[in-house]
Amino acid sequence: AQSVAQPEDQVNVAEGNPLTVKCTYSVSGNPYLFWYVQYPNRGLQFLLKYITGDNLVKGSYGFEAEFNKSQTSFHLKKPSALVSDSALYFCAVRVGVRNDMRFGAGTRLTVKP
Amino acid sequence: DGGITQSPKYLFRKEGQNVTLSCEQNLNHDAMYWYRQDPGQGLRLIYYSQIVNDFQKGDIAEGYSVSREKKESFPLTVTSAQKNPTAFYLCASSNAGGWAGELFFGEGSRLTVL
Numbered sequence: 001a002q003s004v005a006q007p008e009d010q011v012n013v014a015e016g017n018p019l020t021v022k023c024t025y026s027v028s029g030n031p032y033l034f035w036y037v038q039y040p041n042r043g044l045q046f047l048l049k050y051i052t053g054d055n056l057v058k059g060s061y062g063f064e065a066e067f068n069k070s071q072t073s074f075h076l077k078k079p080s081a082l083v084s085d086s087a088l089y090f091c092a093v094r095v096g097v098r099n100d101m102r103f104g105a106g107t108r109l110t111v112k113p
Numbered sequence: 114d115g116g117i118t119q120s121p122k123y124l125f126r127k128e129g130q131n132v133t134l135s136c137e138q139n140l141n142h143d144a145m146y147w148y149r150q151d152p153g154q155g156l157r158l159i160y161y162s163q164i165v166n167d168f169q170k171g172d173i174a175e176g177y178s179v180s181r182e183k184k185e186s187f188p189l190t191v192t193s194a195q196k197n198p199t200a201f202y203l204c205a206s207s208n209a210g211g212w213a214g215e216l217f218f219g220e221g222s223r224l225t226v227l
Contacts, residue, residue, distance in 0.1 A: 009153070032213060034215055034216075036216075036218075041201075041221070041223070042220055042221065043117075043119075043203055043205075043218035043219050043220045043221050044156075044203065044205075044216070044218045045218070046215040046216070046217070049213070049215055051213045090155065090156070100146060100158050100161050100171065101146075101156075101205075101216050102158075103148075103155040103156040104155055105153060105154060105155040106153075106155050
């Protein structure tokens with residue numbers, strides 16, 4: 001089955017340090033992978049996606065993600081974290097005939113001043 | 114501005130009552146989706162629609178119903194048959210058939226059963 005997994009429920013980093021939020025995928029065929037961010041009591045906002053091409057994808061708010069086919073991973077990264085980056089982050093993959101999006105359980109990122 | 118509007122933002126329901134959550138989009142997207150969000154479980158698909166007058170069940174459709182009479186609108190009814198309806202509900206849209214396309218989400222509706 002097409003799915004993504006986020007192995008960490010919580011990630012804590014200090015402001016100014018680099019951050020990584022992990023995602024692994026299980027997909028037959030070419031994966032279409034996405035990252036979203038959610039602030040409290042809000043809808044999800046799209047950050048970036050990998051469809052094809054360059055393995056390093058750049059997105060909104062200084063975020064980027066690296067697609068690694070051999071490790072079946074799509075980790076979200078940012079060189080220097082901000083307190084305002086604190087939120088819930090979701091990795092997702094497009095699935096099958098339904099063309100819907102299947103989401104990971106989410107990772108709560110906390111950036112401390 | 115183009116986007117998705119969900120209403121109401123907060124809703125309280127007594128047990129045994131049906132409630133309808135509104136979702137309207139002006140993005141001219143063909144596909145629309147309803148997700149349910151519970152703490153620690155990510156998002157689960159309730160119903161989706163790829164085109165007007167057609168919709169399909171998702172993973173957790175029991176106790177819910179939808180309609181798609183207009184391209185812009187995809188209301189969700191939470192019926193009394195839904196055993197645990199307290200949750201955060203998210204509506205989304207995208208271009209149908211667009212595997213590369215991301216979902217656009219509304220701001221969500223939080224339903225609490227009293």
